[in-house]
Amino acid sequence: AQSVSQHNHHVILSEAASLELGCNYSYGGTVNLFWYVQYPGQHLQLLLKYFSGDPLVKGIKGFEAEFIKSKFSFNLRKPSVQWSDTAEYFCAVTFMNRDDKIIFGKGTRLHILP
Amino acid sequence: GAVVSQHPSWVICKSGTSVKIECRSLDFQATTMFWYRQFPKQSLMLMATSNEGSKATYEQGVEKDKFLINHASLTLSTLTVTSAHPEDSSFYICSARRDRGLREQYFGPGTRLTVT
Numbered sequence: 001a002q003s004v005s006q007h008n009h010h011v012i013l014s015e016a017a018s019l020e021l022g023c024n025y026s027y028g029g030t031v032n033l034f035w036y037v038q039y040p041g042q043h044l045q046l047l048l049k050y051f052s053g054d055p056l057v058k059g060i061k062g063f064e065a066e067f068i069k070s071k072f073s074f075n076l077r078k079p080s081v082q083w084s085d086t087a088e089y090f091c092a093v094t095f096m097n098r099d100d101k102i103i104f105g106k107g108t109r110l111h112i113l114p
Numbered sequence: 115g116a117v118v119s120q121h122p123s124w125v126i127c128k129s130g131t132s133v134k135i136e137c138r139s140l141d142f143q144a145t146t147m148f149w150y151r152q153f154p155k156q157s158l159m160l161m162a163t164s165n166e167g168s169k170a171t172y173e174q175g176v177e178k179d180k181f182l183i184n185h186a187s188l189t190l191s192t193l194t195v196t197s198a199h200p201e202d203s204s205f206y207i208c209s210a211r212r213d214r215g216l217r218e219q220y221f222g223p224g225t226r227l228t229v230t
Binding site: 043046051090094100103104106107109 | 148156158163209211219221222223224
């Protein structure tokens with residue numbers, strides 16, 4: 001069955017540190033890939049998405065992600081985090097044989113120390 | 115563009131009553147909408163796929179008679195939690211898939227349901 005895995009459940013970093021959150025999926029076919037962020041008490045917001053083309057995707061707030069098809073991965077990166085990046089981050093995948101359903105990973109809680 | 119709204123944003127109801135939550139795509143047509151449930155500090159779990167003009171498709175383990183879904187128009191889907199119990203308390207989020215172009219999904223702000 002198709003699934004989405006986020007390996008880091010809770011990450012703590014200091015401001016200005018570099019960030020990389022892992023995301024892997026299990027499916028050999030066509031996928032659309034997303035990263036969403038949920039700030040404390042707020043609703044889901046789209047950070048970035050990959051549908052096709054350049055596998056290095058740039059999103060809002062300085063985030064980027066790279067789709068590596070051979071590794072079934074779509075890791076999220078940011079070179080220098082800020083305290084305001086404290087939030088929950090969800091990787092999500094649409095498996096194109098499942099009627100466009102979006103399957104979410106379990107999420108990574110990111111805590112930035114000031 | 116591509117705004118999805120939910121109403122209400124927050125609702126408290128007594129155990130045994132029913133609650134209806136609306137999901138609207140404000141500036142695009144959405145033949146397909148999705149309903150998710152999110153427990154505190156957990157991820158979103160897909161509950162069902164709502165199809166305009168036809169029956170919803172429920173995920174395994176989701177009670178069809180408990181969570182009634184009606185997709186009456188190209189811009190509106192409703193989720194009714196029937197005979198609500200405290201364990202139904204959760205955050206319910208909908209998304210609407212644009213009918214044209216990349217068929218991207220857009221998420222609503224969510225509805226927090228508390229059953230007392």
